[in-house]
Amino acid sequence: QVQLVESGGGLVQPGGSLRLSCLASGSIFSINTMGWYRQAPGKQRELVARITRGGTTDYRDNVKGRFTISRDNAKNTVYLQINSLKSEDTAMYFCNVETVYGSAYWGKGTLVTVSA
Numbered sequence: 001q002v003q004l005v006e007s008g009g010g011l012v013q014p015g016g017s018l019r020l021s022c023l024a025s026g027s028i029f030s031i032n033t034m035g036w037y038r039q040a041p042g043k044q045r046e047l048v049a050r051i052t053r054g055g056t057t058d059y060r061d062n063v064k065g066r067f068t069i070s071r072d073n074a075k076n077t078v079y080l081q082i083n084s085l086k087s088e089d090t091a092m093y094f095c096n097v098e099t100v101y102g103s104a105y106w107g108k109g110t111l112v113t114v115s116a
Contacts, residue, residue: 002026002105004095009110012085016114020080022095022107030099034071034078038091038112045094049080063089085114 008020024031035050049059049069057069068081078095095107 002028002031002097002099002103004097004105004107006093006095006107006110009093009112011113011115013116014086014114016085017081017083018085018112020082020093020095020110020112022078024076024078024095024097027099028076030101030103031076031097032100033098035096035098036069036078036080037094037096038089039094039109040088040091043091048093050096051078082112085112087114090114 003025004022006020006022008018012018033050033052036048037045038048039045047060048063049067051057051069051071059067066084071078090113092109092111094109096104098104
C-alpha cells in the first residue's frame, strides 16, 4: 500500500504560479512512476505529467513549457511547478503513483483555481 498526500493548491490569478507537492508513504520502495493528473468540473481526469524513477518525464501537450514535474526520491515527494497559469488550468489535481508490481494509487487531490 502507498499513501499519497497532496498540498500546494489554491486560488491564483491568471499568469501566476503554484508549486504542488505530493508526499508518498507506505511501500515507497515499490514506486516506479509518479505523476499528476487533473480533473476539471464536468470533464474526465487527464494526465498532466509523469516522471519515472530514473527521471524521464512526459507532459501533455498543452502544459509543455509551463509545467515542470520533478521528484525527490530521498524525500518520497513529487512536485509540479505550474507557471503562467490560465483559467483552463482550474481543476482538482491528483497525485498518482504506479508501482513495480503494476498497482496504482491516488491521492485525494488539491484544488487549483485560476481566477482574477
